[in-house]
Amino acid sequence: MQAPQPGSYPAQPHMGAPHMPVTHQAPAYQPSPQIPVPNVAGATGPVQIVCPYCKASGMTNTVKQASSMQWIICVLCFFFCFPCTCSPFYIPSCYKITHSCQFCKSQIGTNNK
Ligand SMILES: [Zn+2]
Numbered sequence: 001m002q003a004p005q006p007g008s009y010p011a012q013p014h015m016g017a018p019h020m021p022v023t024h025q026a027p028a029y030q031p032s033p034q035i036p037v038p039n040v041a042g043a044t045g046p047v048q049i050v051c052p053y054c055k056a057s058g059m060t061n062t063v064k065q066a067s068s069m070q071w072i073i074c075v076l077c078f079f080f081c082f083p084c085t086c087s088p089f090y091i092p093s094c095y096k097i098t099h100s101c102q103f104c105k106s107q108i109g110t111n112n113k
Contacts, residue, residue: 040099044092051101060099067096
């Protein structure tokens with residue numbers, strides 16, 4: 001009965017942040033100065049964040065979009081190296097990955113800034 005339920009949310013360790021009382025004066029969807037916007041640059045998959053908007057911690061939702069660079073490479077390969085035409089689309093880092101909060105859906109950032 002005292003054992004935690006499987007699947008229950010584990011307590012997140014504070015990352016060196018001082019234990020500060022939470023004030024309820026800040027309006028919703030305003031970035032808090034206590035929580036910087038997570039840096040998701042270079043991340044091609046979901047990353048663990050603390051959302052600066054709703055303060056929830058969790059993995060980001062990612063949306064993968066083909067970048068314009070991929071289309072340029074694709075067209076160049078079509079003319080100069082036909083077997084490589086689709087190769088840019090097999091390289092995850094070529095995609096533009098948009099990270100958003102899974103709770104409040106606010107956009108956190110993209111993998112290429
Ligand atoms: Zn959020």
